[in-house]
Amino acid sequence: MDVFEAIHRRRAVRRYSPDRVGREDIHTILDAANWAPSAMNRQQWEFLVVTGTKIREMGASYRAIIEEYTKNWDPSPLRGSLSREEFIRFAGSYGGAPAVIVVLTDASDNPDLYKANLESASAAMENLLLAATALGLGTCWMTGPLRDEKALREILTIPDDREIVAVTPLGYPEGTPNDQPRLDQGMERKIRWVE
Numbered sequence: 729m730d731v732f733e734a735i736h737r738r739r740a741v742r743r744y745s746p747d748r749v750g751r752e753d754i755h756t757i758l759d760a761a762n763w764a765p766s767a768m769n770r771q772q773w774e775f776l777v778v779t780g781t782k783i784r785e786m787g788a789s790y791r792a793i794i795e796e797y798t799k800n801w802d803p804s805p806l807r808g809s810l811s812r813e814e815f816i817r818f819a820g821s822y823g824g825a826p827a828v829i830v831v832l833t834d835a836s837d838n839p840d841l842y843k844a845n846l847e848s849a850s851a852a853m854e855n856l857l858l859a860a861t862a863l864g865l866g867t868c869w870m871t872g873p874l875r876d877e878k879a880l881r882e883i884l885t886i887p888d889d890r891e892i893v894a895v896t897p898l899g900y901p902e903g904t905p906n907d908q909p910r911l912d913q914g915m916e917r918k919i920r921w922v923e
């Protein structure tokens with residue numbers, strides 16, 4: 729699969745088959761993440777591969793967040809057309825994914841370094857998502873679980889000198905999520921040519 733196909737095929741997947749993902753595939757995906765560009769070439773990202781009961785613990789935390797967050801739920805197309813019940817079910821088990829990847833970076837009080845770290849780790853995250861797509865695997869970039877960062881730090885033993893960037897389930901998709909139409913598909917407003 730070439731990079732353009734992977735970009736267009738990638739979807740936020742919120743239902744997974746319980747089939748395990750092989751360690752070799754996970755390694756291939758994280759190697760792609762590791763080849764992302766990074767500010768000052770610091771390559772300061774780190775990846776946690778979470779499986780088993782730890783996913784259930786993470787799910788309990790995320791489910792509580794989503795129950796609160798969706799109290800006045802408007803299932804607009806921009807939110808992936810999930811009903812509140814479907815979203816809560818997804819949250820409680822990370823969609824039944826057999827693995828969850830957590831992307832970390834160095835924490836920093838310096839705003840410039842903070843931004844550089846976050847942008848570099850985000851590049852790694854996108855590489856990860858595209859590599860997973862190319863292997864027929866599903867992902868969903870998530871920052872919602874960070875609303876209870878304390879719980880994540882406790883469950884996964886993440887020290888304060890690491891910043892939690894994002895989380896994604898990883899597994900074989902069950903069903904095909906709807907395409908989320910792009911705003912301004914013709915890119916008339918999103919591109920400004922400057923001469």
Ligand SMILES: Cc1cc2nc3c(=O)[nH]c(=O)nc-3n(C[C@H](O)[C@H](O)[C@H](O)COP(=O)(O)O)c2cc1C
Nearest residue numbers: 738739740741806807808868869870871872873908
């Ligand atoms: C920074 C970021 C944070 C996101 N956080 C969540 C999240 O917490 N939970 C979730 O279900 N989806 C989350 N998403 C996924 C978006 O909802 C999804 O990418 C968007 O609806 C477009 O759908 P697509 O990824 O299928 O194109 C996040 C995406 C990004 C880039």
